[in-house]
Amino acid sequence: MSQSQSVPASVREAGAAAPTAAQLLDFVRRIAADTELTSALPLDPEGRTWVRLDGPGGSEAWLIGWPPGTGTGWHDHAESVGAFATAHGALKENSLSVRLPSGGWRSLELDEGVDRRRLLRAGEGRAFGRHHVHEVLNESTAEHAVSVHAYYPPLPLIRRFSRTGPVLRLEQVERPEDWQ
Known part of the structure; x- marks a missing residue:
């Protein structure tokens, strides 16, 4: 399924500066506020x-529908900065305030105090830097959530993790061809 949002020519011009996490956050908030666009997303139960x-400046962006009880699992976005905003419903983000090694490991024991939690209701968003490890969940038992996400540079890979207590394990590395 594919749909494109119009990007001003000035942003697409060669030599335009790479978008910052703050600019991506501004973009996802604007798109999340576009109820005509976000309401048109087909939702699957x-x-x-x-x-x-x-997305702006060559960034990758996605409009995502979340049925009740769904989530991403623990993952990161490698070298990309990013942002996401909730358009409808609410999403919970669990994240880690620690930078993981870029490679050479399969299992890590996390220190106490690295867990962060936040609830993002409709109209709320957040930006994040490189190597941000998180999971995003729609914990509602009855309501779909819809969100907008943007990343720059476009995602070179996503590392997926499992977590049992303080132990984080690298389970899989996905490349763009795996999800497009």
Whole structure:
């Protein structure tokens, strides 16, 4: 499924500066406020749905629908900075305030105090830097959530993790061809 959001020519011009996390946050908030666009996303009661959008300055952007009880699992976005905003419903983000090694490990024991939690209701968003490890969840038992996400540079890979107590394990590395 594919849909493009119009990006001003000035942003697409060669030589335009790479968007910052703050600029990505501004973009996802604006798109999340576009009720005509966000309400047009087809919602599936069984699984997440998404459409790709053109983000600012060559960034990658997605409009995502979350059925009740769904989530991403623990993951990071490698070298990309990013932002996301909730358009409808509410999303919970669990994150780690620690930078993981970029490679050479399969299992890490996390220190106490690295866990962060936040609830992002409709209209709320957050930006994050490189190597941000998190999981995003729609904990509602009855309501779909819809959100907008943007990353720059476009995602080179996503590392997926499992977590048992303080132990984080690298389970899989996905490349763009795996999710597009």
